[in-house]
Amino acid sequence: MIDKRGLRARLRAVRDAHGPGLLPVARPFLDRLLPGLTVAAYRPLGAEADPMLWVEAALHAGAALALPHVVDRASPLRFLAWEDGQDLSVGAFGLHQPAPDAPERTPDIILTPLVGFDRRGNRLGQGAGHYDRAFAAHPDAWRVGIAWGIQEVEALTPDPWDVPLHAIATETEWIIP
Ligand SMILES: Nc1nc2c(c(=O)[nH]1)N(C=O)[C@@H](CNc1ccc(C(=O)N[C@@H](CCC(=O)O)C(=O)O)cc1)CN2
Ligand SMILES: Nc1ncnc2c1ncn2[C@@H]1O[C@H](COP(=O)(O)OP(=O)(O)OP(=O)(O)O)[C@@H](O)[C@H]1O
Numbered sequence: 205m206i207d208k209r210g211l212r213a214r215l216r217a218v219r220d221a222h223g224p225g226l227l228p229v230a231r232p233f234l235d236r237l238l239p240g241l242t243v244a245a246y247r248p249l250g251a252e253a254d255p256m257l258w259v260e261a262a263l264h265a266g267a268a269l270a271l272p273h274v275v276d277r278a279s280p281l282r283f284l285a286w287e288d289g290q291d292l293s294v295g296a297f298g299l300h301q302p303a304p305d306a307p308e309r310t311p312d313i314i315l316t317p318l319v320g321f322d323r324r325g326n327r328l329g330q331g332a333g334h335y336d337r338a339f340a341a342h343p344d345a346w347r348v349g350i351a352w353g354i355q356e357v358e359a360l361t362p363d364p365w366d367v368p369l370h371a372i373a374t375e376t377e378w379i380i381p
Contacts, residue, residue: 206361212331215320215355220251222352227253229261230378232371236313236346239266244283244311244345246272247292247300252317253350253375263288270309273301277332280341285309297330311345314338316369318351325349325368325381326360339367346370353377 237243243262248254259269270283274296284306286292292300316335320328327349329335339347347367353374362368372379 208328208331211357212319212328215328215357218354219319219352222251222354224248224251224254225375226257227255227350227373227375229257230371230373232378233258233313233348233373234261234265237262237265237267241265241267241312242270242283242309243267243313243315244270244272244309245286245315246317248317249297249299251352253352255315255350258315268309270311271302272299272334272338273304273306274299274332274334275304281334281338283309283311283314283338283342311342313346313348314342316347316349318349318355318372320355320357320360321349321351321369321372322357322360323372323379323381324359325370325372326362326366327369328357328360333365336365336367340365343367348373350374 269286271286273284284302295301349369349372
């Protein structure tokens with residue numbers, strides 16, 4: 205039985221030792237983009253891989269953007285509209301988020317920050333269940349995990365509520381489970 209909390213602490217340390225940076229855009233993401241689609245991205249926390257080049261590609265393709273908005277661990281995440289260049293404010297967990305009254309959006313693609321992952325599409329997140337619940341609420345969205353390659357682990361044991369990723373992007377690989 206894996207100790208998820210211990211593993212999470214170890215993988216956060218591995219990620220932070222890597223340091224921040226922009227993740228290059230993966231070709232299959234570009235191929236998927238269409239005008240009018242909604243792409244949910246995120247603003248990185250600490251040394252999370254930064255998807256800003258993916259955001260630029262999405263805008264270039266005419267897609268709309270959303271960012272996650274959370275208020276605490278217990279409440280569900282909402283994806284809120286984010287117009288290009290729009291100011292963000294710092295909220296829960298130090299996250300840069302849209303204003304709480306920004307319109308809610310249904311994502312077609314969810315770019316998901318990972319704490320850890322395995323090659324089968326299993327994911328370890330922050331442990332509040334924000335993305336677990338978002339995946340359950342948006343079952344038709346394309347779930348792409350984003351991480352540095354060193355955040356890979358041999359195998360994660362999925363919990364009953366876990367919804368696997370469709371793909372994982374790292375700085376060197378596009379992994380299809
Ligand atoms: N950039 C980013 N945005 C995100 C997430 C994320 O993981 N990364 N989320 C993912 O669900 C949601 C926010 N949920 C969160 C839940 C818990 C913690 C948390 O426990 N933070 C730790 C430090 C985290 C770290 O260093 O990795 C803390 O505050 O001590 C953070 C975000 C939505 N937005
Ligand atoms: N669909 C759901 N509805 C309600 N609660 C959920 C749902 N999915 C997960 N949860 C709860 O959220 C918590 C998620 O913990 P877990 O350790 O699996 O998070 P995680 O793998 O780090 O992922 P996340 O990024 O979503 O936090 C658990 O307590 C679980 O009971």
